[in-house]
Amino acid sequence: MSAYVIAQINMKHKEGFKEYADKVPQTIKNFGGKYLVRAGEFQTKEGKWDFSRNVIIEFPSYEIALKWYNSDEYKPIKQMRLDNAEGNLIIVKGI
Numbered sequence: 001m002s003a004y005v006i007a008q009i010n011m012k013h014k015e016g017f018k019e020y021a022d023k024v025p026q027t028i029k030n031f032g033g034k035y036l037v038r039a040g041e042f043q044t045k046e047g048k049w050d051f052s053r054n055v056i057i058e059f060p061s062y063e064i065a066l067k068w069y070n071s072d073e074y075k076p077i078k079q080m081r082l083d084n085a086e087g088n089l090i091i092v093k094g095i
Contacts, residue, residue: 005090006089007090011084017085030068
């Protein structure tokens with residue numbers, strides 16, 4: 001059963017976030033993940049959407065998605081995101 005990382009992001013520091021965005025794809029690939037949405041144009045149709053960047057990443061399983069998020073490989077890169085952006089992130093099991 002697949003799992004999805006869903007993130008809503010606002011950049012605080014463009015250059016620092018760019019470094020994160022350049023480094024994170026290889027870690028995702030190393031855990032069998034792939035981007036389904038990486039930014040892209042969108043329209044808010046209902047509710048309030050306070051984030052300018054949306055990301056959806058598919059992993060082969062929930063367990064693998066959690067391993068990626070908690071991995072030593074991603075840890076320093078994750079800190080770049082935390083230092084240079086604000087947002088929400090969830091990991092959810094697919095159907």
